[in-house]
Amino acid sequence: MQRVFITGASSGLGAALARHYAAQGACLALVARRADVLQQLAASLPHPERHRCYPLDVTDHGALAAAAADFIALAGGADVVIANAGISQGTLTEFAEDLAVFERIVATNLSATVATFAPFIATMKRQAAAGQACRLVGIGSVAGIRGIPGAGAYSASKAAVISYCESLRVELRGSGIRVVTIAPGYIDTPMTRINPYPMPFLMPAEKFAVRAQQAIAAGTSYRVIPWQMGMVAKLLRLLPNAVFDAVSAKAGRKPRNLPL
Numbered sequence: 001m002q003r004v005f006i007t008g009a010s011s012g013l014g015a016a017l018a019r020h021y022a023a024q025g026a027c028l029a030l031v032a033r034r035a036d037v038l039q040q041l042a043a044s045l046p047h048p049e050r051h052r053c054y055p056l057d058v059t060d061h062g063a064l065a066a067a068a069a070d071f072i073a074l075a076g077g078a079d080v081v082i083a084n085a086g087i088s089q090g091t092l093t094e095f096a097e098d099l100a101v102f103e104r105i106v107a108t109n110l111s112a113t114v115a116t117f118a119p120f121i122a123t124m125k126r127q128a129a130a131g132q133a134c135r136l137v138g139i140g141s142v143a144g145i146r147g148i149p150g151a152g153a154y155s156a157s158k159a160a161v162i163s164y165c166e167s168l169r170v171e172l173r174g175s176g177i178r179v180v181t182i183a184p185g186y187i188d189t190p191m192t193r194i195n196p197y198p199m200p201f202l203m204p205a206e207k208f209a210v211r212a213q214q215a216i217a218a219g220t221s222y223r224v225i226p227w228q229m230g231m232v233a234k235l236l237r238l239l240p241n242a243v244f245d246a247v248s249a250k251a252g253r254k255p256r257n258l259p260l
Helices: 012-023 035-044 061-075 098-129 152-171 205-218 227-238 241-248
Strands: 003-007 027-032 052-055 080-083 134-139 177-184 222-225
Touching: 003 012, 003 061, 003 098, 012 027, 012 035, 012 080, 012 205, 027 035, 027 061, 035 052, 052 061, 061 098, 080 098, 098 134, 098 152, 098 177, 134 152, 134 205, 152 177, 177 205, 205 222, 222 227
Parallel strands: 003 027, 003 080, 027 052, 080 134, 134 177, 177 222
Antiparallel strands: none
C-alpha cells in the first residue's frame, strides 16, 4: 500500500490526485486550509479510514512539519510526497499593494514546496536504502517556462519551483530518492476557470492525475502535461525576445484582487 502525502488536496489537481491514488488503494495524507472540504473529500474516497486530514496553511512551516511527522508515525513512512499547494492571481508591479500578493504567492508556491519536502528526506533516505521507491514531486507550471504578462508572481514562483526541484534532484542523486517535476499546462480546475482568455489543450483534472501518477511511478525527472503544451513551451523558449514580447503583449491578463 502506497503512502502518499498531498498538499493543496481540497480541490483542483490535489483532489484529482487524491481520488486517483485512493482508487489504487493508497493511504493518504490530505493537506489544505479548509477542514470541512478535506473531511468531505476523505469521506468520499475508498477506505476513508486509511486517510488522514491535516487542515493547515502550508505557509505555517511548523504545522506542516508536525503533519509530516504525524503521518510518518501513523503510516510508518511515506512513499510519495506531492507539493501541490499553489495559488494564483494577477499582479502588476506598478501597484504597491500587489507586493504583498507577490510575497504570498511566492511563499505558498515556492517556500512551502521546500517546507513540504524537508521533513521527509531523512525517512525517505532510510526507506530507499532498504530498496523502497521514494518520490518527491514538485508541481511547477508551463507558466514557469516564460513569464506571462500580468502574472509575474505566479510565473516567477513556478519558474523557481522548476529550478529548485532540479537542484534538489542533483543533491539527492545516489540517495535512492527520485525528484519529479510536473509542469501542468491548462488543466480544468477552479484556478483556471477564471482565466479570461483561450486555454489551448485544456485537460480534465482526472486525466491529468492519471498522467501525473504514471510519471511519478516511473521517476521521470520532468514532465509537461499535456504533452502538447510541452511542445508549445519548447517553441516559446526558442522564440527571440522581440517576437515573444510582441505576441505576449496581446494576451489576456489574469484578474487582480482575487481572494487567495
